[in-house]
Amino acid sequence: MDADERIAGELYEVRLSGRRWRIAMRNSDWDKLNAEVPADAHFRLRSALDHFCAHGGDNLPEQLFHPIPGAQSARLEEFVAFGVHVIGRRATEDPIRTFFVTEVRSTAAEPAAAAPRAVQGDLPFHHSHSRGAEQ
Amino acid sequence: MKPEEANSISQCDADTYAAKAAEAAFILLAQTEMQKIMNRKGLRYRDLARRMGVTEARVSQMFGDTATNLTIKTVARVFHQLGETAYLTTLEDFERQLADARGTQAEDAHRWTVIGLESDNFQMAGDVALGDAPIVADVSASHLSFERWLRAKATQPRRTAAAAA
Numbered sequence: 001m002d003a004d005e006r007i008a009g010e011l012y013e014v015r016l017s018g019r020r021w022r023i024a025m026r027n028s029d030w031d032k033l034n035a036e037v038p039a040d041a042h043f044r045l046r047s048a049l050d051h052f053c054a055h056g057g058d059n060l061p062e063q064l065f066h067p068i069p070g071a072q073s074a075r076l077e078e079f080v081a082f083g084v085h086v087i088g089r090r091a092t093e094d095p096i097r098t099f100f101v102t103e104v105r106s107t108a109a110e111p112a113a114a115a116p117r118a119v120q121g122d123l124p125f126h127h128s129h130s131r132g133a134e135q
Numbered sequence: 136m137k138p139e140e141a142n143s144i145s146q147c148d149a150d151t152y153a154a155k156a157a158e159a160a161f162i163l164l165a166q167t168e169m170q171k172i173m174n175r176k177g178l179r180y181r182d183l184a185r186r187m188g189v190t191e192a193r194v195s196q197m198f199g200d201t202a203t204n205l206t207i208k209t210v211a212r213v214f215h216q217l218g219e220t221a222y223l224t225t226l227e228d229f230e231r232q233l234a235d236a237r238g239t240q241a242e243d244a245h246r247w248t249v250i251g252l253e254s255d256n257f258q259m260a261g262d263v264a265l266g267d268a269p270i271v272a273d274v275s276a277s278h279l280s281f282e283r284w285l286r287a288k289a290t291q292p293r294r295t296a297a298a299a300a
Contacts, residue, residue, distance in 0.1 A: 034144060035144060035145065037144075038142060038143060039142055039143050039144055039146070039147065039155065042144050043156055043158070043159035044159050044163070044200055046156065046159070047156070047160040047162075047163045048163060050160070051160075051163055051164075051167060055167070058171075058174065059167040059168075059170045059171040059174060060163075060167060061166050061170055061199070062198075063195070063198060063199060063200075064166075064198075064200075081200050082200050
């Protein structure tokens with residue numbers, strides 16, 4: 001979804017939570033993930049998000065979860081399955097850590113896989129991601 | 136509708152959804168367990184490819200979305216080449232083993248307390264913890280690691296007892 005299409009004032013809500021992380025998403029992204037993406041992508045992404053919440057991202061296959069190189073906004077990471085990207089960034093609001101999803105999009109609709117545009121300004125938390133430091 | 140026929144979530148009934156979700160979760164579990172071992176041993180796809188005698192692309196495919204080449208035989212072979220043994224059980228059985236382990240340790244702790252009280256000369260080693268210390272176990276750990284952890288927990292106090300005696 002393009003930033004221009006977003007509903008003004010749409011707020012983040014925690015959609016998934018686990019022992020290590022919780023995932024916060026806007027309604028529009030959550031609906032897209034649950035209703036608009038192909039079934040295979042939905043199930044793969046959903047299991048990845050559940051795993052991330054329970055165990056963190058250290059042992060997820062790199063092709064499934066990785067930092068976005070050259071992203072304009074620092075430390076953007078994405079879950080990718082069957083051409084669907086769930087993009088966001090980690091933030092901390094101790095003691096609970098949250099991954100804020102900034103965008104859900106499909107590369108099938110956008111063949112040019114350019115670095116994603118940040119759809120919002122910096123979140124009011126400081127970044128905490130350090131891959132390999134979750135164990 | 137059979138699981139393989141559903142191309143969008145809206146086509147899924149509850150049973151189909153649950154079956155597809157279980158499939159995806161189990162494939163990811165196999166992949167993350169293999170990745171965990173590789174991370175622990177500092178190995179990359181090309182190292183595993185060399186050990187298995189396949190191309191790096193084939194290894195990459197095992198960790199991909201479809202993982203079509205990730206058969207049970209392949210999982211066993213990957214674990215073997217990584218120096219581990221794959222072990223399959225149900226979540227229910229695993230939780231039972233975990234509960235049994237907790238019970239065993241509680242019994243050990245009780246026995247130790249009695250021995251300590253009966254022997255005036257007995258000196259408890261400083262690194263032996265008695266009582267109700269919480270057992271922390273990552274349920275996602277491989278079962279081999281879990282069994283090693285169990286063995287370590289079971290043997291550690293007895294070794295100390297022999298040394299003290």
